[in-house]
Amino acid sequence: MAIHPFAAWMLGQEARSLLTxxxxxxxxxxxxxxxxxxxLQPGAQSAIERHVALCRRQLRGQVMQFLRWLRSPQAQFADEAEGQRRFTFLRLRFNAMLxxxxxxxxxxxxxxxxxxxxWLAGLxxxxxxxxxxxxxYYQAPPVVCYLDRGPGAAIRRAGTRLPGGGQNPVAIVRIPRERMVGAGIASSLVHExxxxAAALLDLAQxxxxxxxxxxxxxxxxxxxDxxxxxxxxxxxxxxxxxxxxRVGVASTMGLIAVLSLPRLFVLRLSGNDPHPVPWLRVMLSCAIGDxxxxxxxxxxxxxxxDSYYPLQGLAPQRLRLYRDLQRSIPAFVRLLLAHRPASLHGHSLPELCQIEQRxxxxxxxxxxxxxAAPHEMYQAPPSLVFAVFGQARVDGSLTPEAESDVLGKLLTHWALQNSLNTSSSCAISLGRSAAQVTGMDSPPQADVWRRRTQPMPQARFRTRRHLMHGAPR
Structure with a gap:
């Protein structure tokens, strides 16, 4: 039975509404x-825009194909249920794109x-x-950060499947709002x-x-076992x-802050959870750091x-397992340090992470x-800055108030510096393109752009001196 003209008209109207x-x-x-x-950094912005544009183009083509099918001879041999089935799947694809x-x-x-x-741009x-x-060793994908509720961070890795299908073009890191800006942000961020990195290097496998x-x-x-x-x-x-x-003791300090939960959760063992038991996870982090x-x-x-969450009171079988796990930590850490995957061309991870600097x-x-010379801090790599701050916090040399204040300034500086450097690179690239077209080695406009887009003078590290001193150890 052929599709009734009214049904075909209704389906066509709905499909055209999708196009609108x-x-x-x-x-x-x-x-x-x-x-x-x-x-966003240019690589991330362009990757996201290309992905959305591709989804729009594919969906538009599918809608147009559906409209052509409604007018085709094949539709004369289909019924209303077949037409509705085709449109329903089309709408599901549209919602997936949204x-x-x-x-x-x-x-x-x-x-x-x-x-x-x-601050997010700085992150x-x-x-x-x-x-x-x-x-x-690998081609690093673009990374973007955003804030969300909840105590823990998360990542949607680049190349993984998006809801509704398709591959994620960028790595998306979710940062808890309660971590902005202060102790532990480096731990959550660098863990994600x-x-x-582990996926790019296939470390787990x-x-x-x-x-x-x-x-x-x-x-x-x-x-x-x-x-x-x-x-x-x-x-x-x-x-x-x-x-x-990458960030030394700042990682362990942040982990302690995140995992400071009621005792029931810290000592709970679940076979379905990919995270180690929180009690063991902190112990392992300390062993890796040492x-x-x-x-x-x-x-x-x-x-x-251990004093926060003593193991006394656990069931004997569970207590024995935790003690066996604790005793196996040194051998497990040695295995991690000595591991030389093919993806690292025979190197171990500690050899590539410049641990002597940390x-x-x-x-x-x-x-x-x-x-003594705060401007030097602004020249250091961000991961090194976080490692220094984490060490200063555990040494009692840096207060939480001063850390939050300075980190806010540093994130602003990194974002601004990156924006200006990107503008400068684009201006120089445009100047070279113009030179190729006009035959000039360096057009005057390029020199003007270079002068205008030079990085701003380094911001000074201003904070009250007494805030730099922590509590007595």
Whole structure:
């Protein structure tokens, strides 16, 4: 039975309505007002715009194909139910595309918020720097940050599947609002970046065979084998390892802040959770830190954490498992440090993370030098700055008030510097293009642009001197 003319007309009207709404999905560059310093980095902006434009183009083609089908001879051999089925799937694809738009809109809209927008752009710079490794090991994707509620951070990695289908063109890091701006933001941020780096290097999969080779030596059921649990938790552990290797004790301090929960949650073991038991996770972070940056502070932090959540009172079987896991930590950390995956061309991760620059004594010397010459701090890599601040906090040399104040200034500086450098690079590129067209080596306009887009003088590190001194140790 052929589709009734009225049904065909109704379906055609609905399809044309989809096209009308589709035309109202504008590029974000035309919709979102923000100061230049808060803007996404060009790579992230172009990747998002290309993805949305491709979705619009594909959907428009599908709608037009549906309208042509309604007028085609094939529709004469179909019934109303077939027409409705085709349109329903078309509308589902349209809603999936809007889900992508809403996802990126949530990220970009916050860039128009006063102060928060610029700070988010500064965090983008931090992410790009902490994801970078010396050498040609992977092509780092663009990273964008946004704020959301909740106690923990999260990442939607680049290349993963988006809701409704399609690959995510950028890495999207969600930062809890309660972490802005102060202690622990580096821990949450760099841990999530560690997930992206681990995926690019395939660290979790390359570690699994080595961990599996250690299983079975304990005897008993797999649930009582510590190495069974290390394999279960390996994806989160490599992200924690990345964070400690990049920002030092700041990672562990932030982890303690996030995981300071009621005792029931800190000591709860779940076979479905990829995160280690919070109690063990902090202990492992301290052990990784002590292996990378030997110092008494790590044992002091682990004893403090143990005093917060003593294991007394647990069921005997659970207590025995936790003690076995704790005893296996040194061997597990040695395995992590010695691991040389094919993706790193025979190197280990500590060899590439410049850990000699993040030894506690070196970080303390840098903090003292920056107090005497604050402008030098603005020249340092962001991950090193966070490592220095984390060390200063645990040493009692930096107060929470001063840390929050200075971090806000640093995030603003990184965002502004990145914006000006991007403008300068674009101006120089335009100048070269003009020179190729006109035959001039360097057109006068390019010199003007270079002068106007030179980075601004470094902002001074102004804060009250008494705030730089923490409580007595």
């Amino acid at each position: 709404r589709l035309t109202r999905v504008k590029p974000f560059a035309l919709l979102q007002p923000m100061v230049p310093a808060a803007a 889900t992508h738009v809403d996802l990126f809109s949530e990220v970009i809209t916050q860039r128009s918020e006063c102060e928060n927008g610029v 983008d710079v931090v992410c790009a720097e902490t994801l970078r490794l010396p050498g040609d 970046i560690g997930h992206q 390359s570690l699994r065979p080595e961990i599996q080779a250690m299983q079975g030596r304990h005897g008993g059921a797999p649930e009582q 510590p190495w069974h649990w290390w394999e279960t938790w390996i994806s989160e552990i490599v992200a924690d390892f990345w964070a400690v290797s 292996a990378l940056y030997p110092h008494p502070q790590w044992r002091r932090l682990s004893r403090l954490w 030894q506690p004594a070196q970080l303390a010397r840098l903090f003292a030098a920056w107090r």
